[in-house]
Amino acid sequence: MNRQKSLFSLAAVATLMACNPNKENVQQKDIQLITVAPGHFHAALVQKSMYPEVDSIVHVYAPDGLELDAHLALIDRYNTREDKPTAWEQVVYRGDDFFEKMLQERKGNVVVLAGNNQHKIDYITQSVDAGLHVLADKPMVINADGFAELKRAFATASEKGVVLYDIMTERYEINTMLQKALSQVPDFFGGLVTGSVEDPAITKESIHHFFKEVSGKPLVRPAWFYDTRQQGEGLVDVTTHLVDLVQWESFPDQVIDYHQDIQLVSATRWPTKLTPAQFERSTGQKQIPSFLSEAVDENGNLEVFANGEINYMLKGIHAKVSVIWNFEAPLGTGDTHYSIMRGQHANLIIKQEKEEQYKPVLYVESTGTRDRQAFESTLTKAIKQLGATYKGLTFEQVGDGRYRITVDPSLVTTHEEHFAEVTEKYLGFLQSGNMPDWEVPNMIAKYYLTTKALAEARTVRSDQTN
Template structure:
């Protein structure tokens, strides 16, 4: 009996030790993770979307520094929902500091090595510069600069990042939307696309238009926007906000992996800005605020809030005429959502993304051509095989104007999933210790264009 008890005790000790060792191993593995996030003043829901997934090289403990208020609470609530969802829950542990000195506290403590910035854009460029000056990597939501002065500071930030051997990168989710990705792939195939045309100011070779909505659903819930989102001094005008994505796609699609020099390669031709009007009840619905805050009084006329969220710019990039425009409406009609239109004109075919009623408000990519010859049709079929090798399940369907690119549902992962794709790419760059050579000059070119366009649209102010 004594021998049996001794055996049981030894086995229990072994199991206990294995459990302890397992926990120690888990802790050890956690300690090994090279990256740790610092989330600063998370006023935009994109901050939470970065944490909708876990990452192999990122510590589960996230250090949050913010001013007290509803913005940080909304961010923490979203992360908690991701942690407690039934399918593939995340396991972030949020260590939060709130106070008016949040940024100074973050810099002095340096509890992580990757700063995530997605919030009020008024101070964002300053936060970027001070973070890289302190030797911290930065992953920033767009826009990284909202005016000409911000652009000058951003240029200094890139120089400081280079000097301090840290990586500064913006979150360009639209590159990962499958129709944008495939439009770029097809433009690289001369057998299908031919050569990118030059176009004219009246008939640009590349055009991208985007329609967005102030009231929308995120992760299945109505989005509550902070009141400052409607102040262009804090959020930035439409021309320097969403337009950032469109300008990025033009560069990325037309001149892939090519470093651009904004002083030589871009010529700004014309710009236009207009306001979207919101009623007091619409403002209340999307912000939950009963009244307009004082900082918005300057934009109110006859009780209507005028938000300069719409912008259009025409320019040339390496001699190619391009046009980008963004429009914000209050709410999309039932069954619809944000929409995107894009055209790239080639000598053999046009590559067009449409997202209207005919497409059931889902983006669809088309190859449209006037060449109806058997030789061209055979060339398209042969060249498209390289796309199918890269993206299995993608196919072509003949139409009267050419072809529709049929895309397998597995590639339609939705906008929210693109944040993890950007973050994973960024983690890879951090591991390699550098960004692709063209990324920094092209970010600089992009923000020069958007901020210069705003300056021009406001009459050089």
């Protein structure tokens, strides 16, 4: 997106205040949130923290039902917790015409979207057409048709001076930040190798679980979450994060032109099977609903195409991303992440296994191009260089040519805390009227790859489509 004029002129603020004539004795702030159809808990995580520039009154528009109730209950828990309680006031409209009502009333200027992905692109395009900013949970789109609409939405957003952005929380995980930072120290890393399909220059693998806890309580999934026509397949869901990180780490601050810079090599997909008992445990529903009947196998198990792998080239560098969904993590574990960036002189590896107590840890590994003394010397210089930015940055040898990287514990934040960091970044864009020129083309490139990979995988394994 090109640099824009200030997004909040006095006239715009006055117009927005006129939309809320009943707000008396309350200082209205420039940014007012509108939450639309919050069917995913990520919508609530945006409000786990308060923001000085954001009005405490949030207008919520959604169909009546358990999903809305769960969202409001989670916000209430944040408001009533003992440690740093929030002070959100939810003004709720319940009804099947929720989206039309939202557009009619325009009770705010930033639409927050996190829920059923089937209609998300429709909500995005209509909100942008109406001149509303949009902060959307991933994925913005789940198929090629949606991708075409997304490109149009970004063009309209540019014309109208509004900001359309997706929630990329993984950029704020400290080990990923350090992996990126170390890869950008040429004397130490030596630049990415080209790699190959068999041994890519950069690999990212993610394992997730359908049954988990959120904010200390078991997560109840809506039944539609298991319908890939509504949620999207694994290739276009979690892989959005992984593709984003490949671009963000490997070519920081650079524009990715999907026409020239991305070549899809291969894509595959496969299902996770859930028993009826697992489905009930996850959703609370005793029977698998009829809209999922086509995904039920001969044994009565639900097949969800949540798993996938994409091999591709980005600016001439081989990359691979893959995602796996299991039902539940073993006791004491959780979602895990593996990543490697292979450089001329060093490999940067993030692991999250038993050895790491299932918490992400960054390792540096010598490729053997330098002797031990020379490698440790360049590593020491790199750590010293980055130490001004990352408090307590150190390394220790844990094997022959292998070192563990650590930082001060204050820099380690949780996945839930990352939502506030993304939101703060987005609010900065809104207030300054500027967003880096590479953000929009790189979002477009990301969704081009995921939707193209899905189309390719369905062609290769058409017998598995549901």
